[in-house]
Amino acid sequence: MAELSRQIGTVAPHDRTTSLTGPPSWKRFVPERWYAHVILWIACLLIGFPLLYAALVSTQNNAQVANFVLSPGSSFAENFQQVMVNRYLGEYMLNTISLAVVITIGKTILSLLSGLAFVYFRFPGKWIVFGFVLATLMMPTEILIIGLYRYVSGTLGWGGTFQALAVPFLASATGTFRFRQHFSNLPAELSEAAQMDGANPLQFLWRVLIPMSWNTIGALAVIQFVYSWNMYLWPQLIMQGGDFQVVQVGLRTLLAVDTSIAYGPLMLGAVIASIPPVIVFIILQKQFMSGFQITTDK
Numbered sequence: 358m359a360e361l362s363r364q365i366g367t368v369a370p371h372d373r374t375t376s377l378t379g380p381p382s383w384k385r386f387v388p389e390r391w392y393a394h395v396i397l398w399i400a401c402l403l404i405g406f407p408l409l410y411a412a413l414v415s416t417q418n419n420a421q422v423a424n425f426v427l428s429p430g431s432s433f434a435e436n437f438q439q440v441m442v443n444r445y446l447g448e449y450m451l452n453t454i455s456l457a458v459v460i461t462i463g464k465t466i467l468s469l470l471s472g473l474a475f476v477y478f479r480f481p482g483k484w485i486v487f488g489f490v491l492a493t494l495m496m497p498t499e500i501l502i503i504g505l506y507r508y509v510s511g512t513l514g515w516g517g518t519f520q521a522l523a524v525p526f527l528a529s530a531t532g533t534f535r536f537r538q539h540f541s542n543l544p545a546e547l548s549e550a551a552q553m554d555g556a557n558p559l560q561f562l563w564r565v566l567i568p569m570s571w572n573t574i575g576a577l578a579v580i581q582f583v584y585s586w587n588m589y590l591w592p593q594l595i596m597q598g599g600d601f602q603v604v605q606v607g608l609r610t611l612l613a614v615d616t617s618i619a620y621g622p623l624m625l626g627a628v629i630a631s632i633p634p635v636i637v638f639i640i641l642q643k644q645f646m647s648g649f650q651i652t653t654d655k
Contacts, residue, residue, distance in 0.1 A: 408628070415625035422620045436621040440611065446626050449607035454633060456522055456603060457585035463527035464581045465574060472536025473562050477548055487537070493530040498591060506594055521595045522603070526585070532577050539573045540566065575644025583634045604630050 414422055417430030441447045474480075475487055498505070505525055510516035515524075543566070551561040567574070589605040596602055608630060611623045638645065 408631075411624040412628050414620055415622075415628050417621050419618075419620060430621070432621050433625075436619075436625045439619070439622045440626045440629065444607065444610055444622070444626075446604065446607050446611075446629065449602055449604040450630065450633070452601055453586055453604040456519070457582050457633075459523050460526050460585040461578050461581045463523070464529040464532050465577060467527060468529050468532025468536050468577065469562065469567070469570075469574075471533040472540050473558060473566065475533070475537045476540040477558065477561075490530050490533050494534070502591065502594065505591075509595060515595075517596055517601075519601055522588075522592055522601070525591075526588075529577075529581065532581070535573060535577060536570070539570060543569065572644045572647045575641040576647075579638055579641050579645045582637050586634050 413427070413429065415436060416433040417426060418432040418435075421430045421432075471490075475483065509521050509525060513521075515521035547565055548561065551565060556564065587605060588603060589609075592603045593606050593609075596606070608623070608626050611626045612618055
């Protein structure tokens with residue numbers, strides 16, 4: 358006890374105070390790696406600045422935009438009337454939502470079935486067919502658009518119709534590849550147990566594979582919805598003369614209002630048109646973040 362008392366007595370008063378009170382109060386509010394936080398804040402501001410500026414411009418008229426007014430303008434109601442009523446952007450958004458939902462559901466179903474076939478079925482030339490599927494990943498729509506237009510509009514006679522927009526995009530090489538990889542990482546005993554229980558392939562898909570694949574399904578749903586929402590070139594080409602039009606083509610009509618470029622309505626339309634994909638991403642954010650891990654979904 359005496360030795361312990363002597364050791365305590367040798368501690369400097371300054372050290373005692375520091376050990377009892379902890380670090381200075383100002384350090385409690387400053388992160389240890391404050392410079393990393395500063396860099397991240399700057400990066401977030403740089404990335405988000407275009408959207409923030411678009412939201413600001415959407416409330417202004419051309420005179421305020423030309424004078425670089427950095428405060429909300431007085432033309433929001435007028436711009437909203439011009440965008441949603443006079444230029445039918447609300448109707449175009451409803452059209453695009455229906456189109457994106459149909460394409461997303463169709464691609465997901467066909468990708469599930471094709472992934473099931475490539476993993477759990479044996480048929481001649483399976484790897485050759487799978488190679489052709491992978492080859493389509495390197496062939497964007499722009500390469501095939503002339504031939505696709507002639508076939509859909511001429512041979513099928515679907516020009517200006519809803520099926521002309523949806524049917525050519527119901528198949529997805531990306532979805533097929535992703536589900537094939539996901540099913541390949543599941544235990545082979547699942548298929549054997551399902552066969553022993555007398556389940557057919559569709560029952561095995563519905564009762565076993567789909568409940569274990571929600572993360573992958575959600576991740577692909579986000580990608581396919583955003584892809585369908587952003588389509589511009591194909592709807593612009595195939596829907597000439599049709600009554601059904603999508604939001605990206607509708608935004609093109611906002612470039613000229615009253616024979617001049619109206620920046621306020623154009624930016625307001627762009628901001629409003631970006632809301633549905635953001636909502637879909639927020640709803641499926643968890644599945645999107647974990648859906649591309651090459652592991653068993655839980």
